[in-house]
Amino acid sequence: MEKIWNNLFSDNIRDFEGYSIGKMLKYMRDPDIISFAAGMPSPDTFPKELIRRASAKILDENLESVFQYSPIPGEDSLIESIIEFLRMDDINIGEENILITNSGQHGLDITGRLFLNPGDSILIDRPTFSGALVAFNMERPTFIGVDIESNGSNIEGFRRKIEEAKKGSFPAVKFIYVVPDFQNPAGITMSREKREALLDISYEFNIPIVEDSPYRMLRYWGDSIPSLYTLDQQREGKNVIGLYTFSKMFAPGIRLGFNIGHPSIIDKMTNIKEANLLNSPKWNQDICDIFLRDTNFDEYFKKMQDYYRNKLELTLTSLDEYLGPLEGVSWTKPEGGFFLWITLPKGMDTMEFFRKAIEDEKVAFVPGEVFYGENPEKNSMRVNFSFPPEGQLKEGIRRLGSFLGKNI
């Protein structure tokens, strides 16, 4: 493509290329490929009748308002419903603590814009969610990554980095970004002890924590651990900003989420949303509102958890069978979420494997390197088990095992 105007583009955007995962999709058009590369919920879980019924109700009762502008922070009724919903998860907030966003991605971008000057540091896990890296990258920050551990972020590692920053090794840390529950991409959950320790650091150094919670309701085994937001409230702190989305617990196509936090933060985020896109569409907000009001969540999440637990079990059993015999290959055992993380022996390059695995064995995954803010590891991959049809899971892992058996 002929390039023009490149010299006029802003410093933030000139070399910005967006998601690298997106560009891989063109290699995956063959319908015979079994793909563990997606990050989507299964259509089997969508409450299909609810959306039909809700839409008919909205268009019967509120047609005119569906056509008009909606309040910038979000529809009052939806905000009330979210307050109720979060109360079930021991989060107690008011309307001044919520901004409706146009997705989790949108919540991330608003967060990046609020805090980051070019060069500013953010603390992240290695690996971490690539969508957060992409959003924050538009502000050209300095990513300071610390290898994640099996029970969550390396909190002492974060502390050492903050201390190094204070000594001037890199710019001051603006916030710490974590996905405590069933982290994307590694599937790891942060222990309660680590959550408390992370809050200790946040208070000690006065650094906000950005808690990204897309998968929190999707726990398949074990007991729920209080969110950082809840623990912060219990300790009367104001240091956690929570990012939520309707994409995983309801439907990505609705394109809505919400950010929660101290009114100082929400107020500024509302200004950004206003200048960014004014307001969120009312039909979409009303659908989410009806979803929250009309759903029996015990039943709803139990069904969804049963469905995904079964898929995860199948995936883990197949991994034992087909990758178990391979030396130097290990993987995480998530208690929830959509993903697990496979680590190959050092020296392997999963980006090289990506095209070759599609060609040789018709199986796809996401190369691990896209989940690093700096100095990417090359010998890992993300495996999604939520989206592939149940019948493909075992065969897909068999193909992956066969490919790895020949190539490592």
Add this chain to the structure above:
Amino acid sequence: MEKIWNNLFSDNIRDFEGYSIGKMLKYMRDPDIISFAAGMPSPDTFPKELIRRASAKILDENLESVFQYSPIPGEDSLIESIIEFLRMDDINIGEENILITNSGQHGLDITGRLFLNPGDSILIDRPTFSGALVAFNMERPTFIGVDIESNGSNIEGFRRKIEEAKKGSFPAVKFIYVVPDFQNPAGITMSREKREALLDISYEFNIPIVEDSPYRMLRYWGDSIPSLYTLDQQREGKNVIGLYTFSKMFAPGIRLGFNIGHPSIIDKMTNIKEANLLNSPKWNQDICDIFLRDTNFDEYFKKMQDYYRNKLELTLTSLDEYLGPLEGVSWTKPEGGFFLWITLPKGMDTMEFFRKAIEDEKVAFVPGEVFYGENPEKNSMRVNFSFPPEGQLKEGIRRLGSFLGKNI
């Protein structure tokens, strides 16, 4: 409100306050107020049956895809429909020239992010659309304004500013922002000669033009003038970026629009959209697609034009009657759009008048100063005639005349 974290906010956002118009709305809750302050289409024009029918069709035929992620640039079918739609307006483009946005405001913000470093200059009219100022303000540019004339932007004034910038009086100009048809707020339309002259400047200095076209289809008198995009295409240029929205020609609540331009521009804008919010909701896109495919536009726009022409006529007649006798008071006579612009004698301050007019006469308008990027004029106001019910127009203008008669 207690303020926290202020020291951590980015330089772009720390002092950013969003729209000042929004904050005025709290003064306008009394239902007896006649308000010319809004910028909304009238609900009388909404194609109500279409949206009910379209939604039922979408949820019957495409329910599963409505729940899932949609392509980042937009749905293929909607993009095709827009290409057809623009062809009726002598704009001939392909899918590589379009990005679906989440509104005109979103299109503006993406444009600002693409081009602007802090301090960069943009050329604008005095006055110009406040939403553009707010979006661009998130990048802290230098606004270089030139007083608009009765036949559109002062092109020779723009040229002089570019030359001053080249001499170093202010930073280089990144783009020129104009609303050529029925400009918000002044209601002024740029003549064909000026459009050609603006393109001359754009080619001579290699500066892109951002053409914001929310009202283009809403012409009530006179012949349509080719868009800058069309004229640029006729001259085989690549210098115009077109911003469109479904808000005025269809419904604001749908929250969709589109940006058009050279593939270099659209490609980069797509990266920004991806990191900003990934994709636009499919239901909303499908509704717009059906709107474009199923509407007889000759009929549709004729009806809409007849409706708004009647309101504009009533407003202009009432202005003659009630403001005509006031010395030093003048107003524009738009050929389309939603707004006209009243200028009072020098020394008047319409921001002071705003609360007083609501208290004394229960009539509201938008103080002109919010439509300036720098050195605001204080003696003007924007009057919206699209939204107030027809029966309120004469009485509203009578109240305004009565207020001004006592206060100027």
